Amino acid sequence: MKHLSLAARYRPQTFAEVAGQDTVKAVLSRAAAEDKVAAAYLLSGTRGVGKTTIARIFAKALNCEHAPGPEPCNQCPQCRKITQGSHVDVAEIDGASNNSVDDARALRETIGYAPMEGRYKVFIIDEAHMLSRNAFNALLKTLEEPPSRVVFIFATTEVHKFPITIVSRCQHFVFRHLSEDALHAHLCAVLDKEGLAYEEAAVRLIARRAAGSVRDSMSLLDQTLALGGDKLTADMARDVLGLAGQELFVRLFEGLAGRDCVTVAELSRRIAAQGVDIGFFVRELSGHLRTLFLLRQAGAAMLPHLGLSRDEAACWQALAPRFTPTHLHAAWQMTLDAQRGIVQNPEPAAALELLLLNLALLPQLLPLDHLPGTSAAPSATDAAMNAAAGMPPLPVAATPAAQAAAAVHADDSAPARRTGMNAARAARTEHAAPAADEDTESDDPAPAPSSVGSGTAAMPAEGSAHPPADETPPVPATTQQRQDAPPPSPAGTGTADAPTAAPTVPLDWAAFCEYCRTEQTAGRPSPPPHLLRQMRADWTPERLRLYPDAGQIFTQAEKHRAEILAALSSYGAGSPALELIPPRPPRSEAELIEEFRQRPEMQDCLSLLNATIQHCTKA
Numbered sequence: 001m002k003h004l005s006l007a008a009r010y011r012p013q014t015f016a017e018v019a020g021q022d023t024v025k026a027v028l029s030r031a032a033a034e035d036k037v038a039a040a041y042l043l044s045g046t047r048g049v050g051k052t053t054i055a056r057i058f059a060k061a062l063n064c065e066h067a068p069g070p071e072p073c074n075q076c077p078q079c080r081k082i083t084q085g086s087h088v089d090v091a092e093i094d095g096a097s098n099n100s101v102d103d104a105r106a107l108r109e110t111i112g113y114a115p116m117e118g119r120y121k122v123f124i125i126d127e128a129h130m131l132s133r134n135a136f137n138a139l140l141k142t143l144e145e146p147p148s149r150v151v152f153i154f155a156t157t158e159v160h161k162f163p164i165t166i167v168s169r170c171q172h173f174v175f176r177h178l179s180e181d182a183l184h185a186h187l188c189a190v191l192d193k194e195g196l197a198y199e200e201a202a203v204r205l206i207a208r209r210a211a212g213s214v215r216d217s218m219s220l221l222d223q224t225l226a227l228g229g230d231k232l233t234a235d236m237a238r239d240v241l242g243l244a245g246q247e248l249f250v251r252l253f254e255g256l257a258g259r260d261c262v263t264v265a266e267l268s269r270r271i272a273a274q275g276v277d278i279g280f281f282v283r284e285l286s287g288h289l290r291t292l293f294l295l296r297q298a299g300a301a302m303l304p305h306l307g308l309s310r311d312e313a314a315c316w317q318a319l320a321p322r323f324t325p326t327h328l329h330a331a332w333q334m335t336l337d338a339q340r341g342i343v344q345n346p347e348p349a350a351a352l353e354l355l356l357l358n359l360a361l362l363p364q365l366l367p368l369d370h371l372p373g374t375s376a377a378p379s380a381t382d383a384a385m386n387a388a389a390g391m392p393p394l395p396v397a398a399t400p401a402a403q404a405a406a407a408v409h410a411d412d413s414a415p416a417r418r419t420g421m422n423a424a425r426a427a428r429t430e431h432a433a434p435a436a437d438e439d440t441e442s443d444d445p446a447p448a449p450s451s452v453g454s455g456t457a458a459m460p461a462e463g464s465a466h467p468p469a470d471e472t473p474p475v476p477a478t479t480q481q482r483q484d485a486p487p488p489s490p491a492g493t494g495t496a497d498a499p500t501a502a503p504t505v506p507l508d509w510a511a512f513c514e515y516c517r518t519e520q521t522a523g524r525p526s527p528p529p530h531l532l533r534q535m536r537a538d539w540t541p542e543r544l545r546l547y548p549d550a551g552q553i554f555t556q557a558e559k560h561r562a563e564i565l566a567a568l569s570s571y572g573a574g575s576p577a578l579e580l581i582p583p584r585p586p587r588s589e590a591e592l593i594e595e596f597r598q599r600p601e602m603q604d605c606l607s608l609l610n611a612t613i614q615h616c617t618k619a
Helices: 022-034 052-064 076-082 100-112 133-144 179-196 201-211 215-226 234-241 247-258 261-273 280-303 310-322 325-344 348-360 380-389 400-413 415-430 509-521 551-559 561-571 588-598 601-608
Strands: 040-046 092-093 121-126 151-154 171-174 535-539 541-550 576-581
Touching: 022 052, 022 171, 040 052, 052 076, 052 092, 052 121, 052 151, 092 201, 100 121, 100 133, 100 215, 179 201, 201 215, 201 234, 215 234, 247 261, 247 280, 247 348, 261 348, 280 310, 280 325, 280 348, 325 348, 509 561, 541 551, 551 561, 551 576, 561 576, 588 601
Parallel strands: 040 151, 040 171, 092 121, 121 151, 541 576
Antiparallel strands: 535 541
16 A cells, blocks of 8 residues: 555644645635635645645635535545546646746636535646746736636746736735744644654754654655664654764764864765764854853853753753854854855855864954954954954944044943043043153154054044043144144134145045035034035145035035035044035037047048047037
């Protein structure tokens, strides 16, 4: 006698028997009970979550002899014929093999006939995304104005391939993955009906391996039971399905905690030699790292939320204190990021070994961005690795925006540093350079503090009025003021008698615009940043030429001339001569053609080809 698989033997025959999908079941059951049926339904979701099963149950509920009702009786001839697949009014069509426009036309001709035995003609099109575009187009009119007592049910795993014109004509229901607990309960019910003994850990393992698919869980259970035995055990499930055992993970985490590369490399080779499912191994590794991190942070109070057995809880509680929380957090993040890459890598075993070694050596790995002479901003993974190793944050290029962000971080993490607030604010308002040392006799100006790669904040954060007090924030200065020299005029006054000063910052127009944006956000006087960004700049230490894009921009820039000069001084650019160059008036197409034709490089081309310029637009 042919063996009938568990998935076929225990296929649900009523809405109540379907695992999960409560919303979809409730809507369709009520539609059948009230006889308020739509012309077309679209059921989408991943494999094995009940799309075709619910479509069949819905077809039985519509054609049952006791209809309308919320459930089919499964006893009448109509229900039995649909269950056997022999009902004349319920057709299951494979979209992969009936995907041409001719098949759609033949189906459209069949639709015109009234139901012969049941109350409704139901067409269940499985894998409907395989239909061609022409076949979809042939069904458009039929779906919009179908004959009475005709229902279409499309089932698909790739709804993104459906034309929007089809989706808009259907009631669309999205089937969700089943949770691990829901799959566990369903598998336990099946095993109880089979009268088989089992371990909870084995069922939980199969449910986790199925990744939300009921059909996958039933197939994996069938595969495990094929090994035989009086009882379903976790060791049996791991052997049959190629999964790593609990003791392997315990040894792995002991090696990670001790930074034992030999043990980690040996376990990597063992995983490859045993044919362990590497994709599921990385998933389990990520789950165990999550468990350790939560136990390390919350302790035993987290145990009721993790769903662990008593032995597993004791094991992970003993391992968690051997790691720092930052190490576990960074390892968890790296594992999640590497999960897809390992599975798709041509050498998954080598990729897994590299990941495990990185996790073991994570506290002592040094990112390249931390080496001297580099200025690239650190990535999130690098920051996590540095935190795990106890190293300070990596330095970043001290543009005004980066300096502001650094000041925010320093201010939020060290409230005790706020004692120097008033002095720092006064220094910024006066934008005066640090006074020269009293013992210094040189007249040369002192070098300005470096703002690139220094790791210090050159200005306070946006909206923050509390710079660190233990070190004076470097303020862009003009020239080193001698003790007997009068102080410069305050920022924003725009007085003409301010001393001319050499710039002490790079003449970067984009950086200056960002500086003005930061100043404006902090509530200090500043020219409008959006106005500055609409002008091109030609900047030298002696002169700043601005080229507005339009006449209105030129007018607004003239109004803000004093503010621009004051911002240049406070930025540290000295006092360059500011020139606003008005934009050229718009020219007609004839003027553009004449200008282009007069260019020397065009003369030979035009004379050689005997050509003329018919159309010209401004670039």
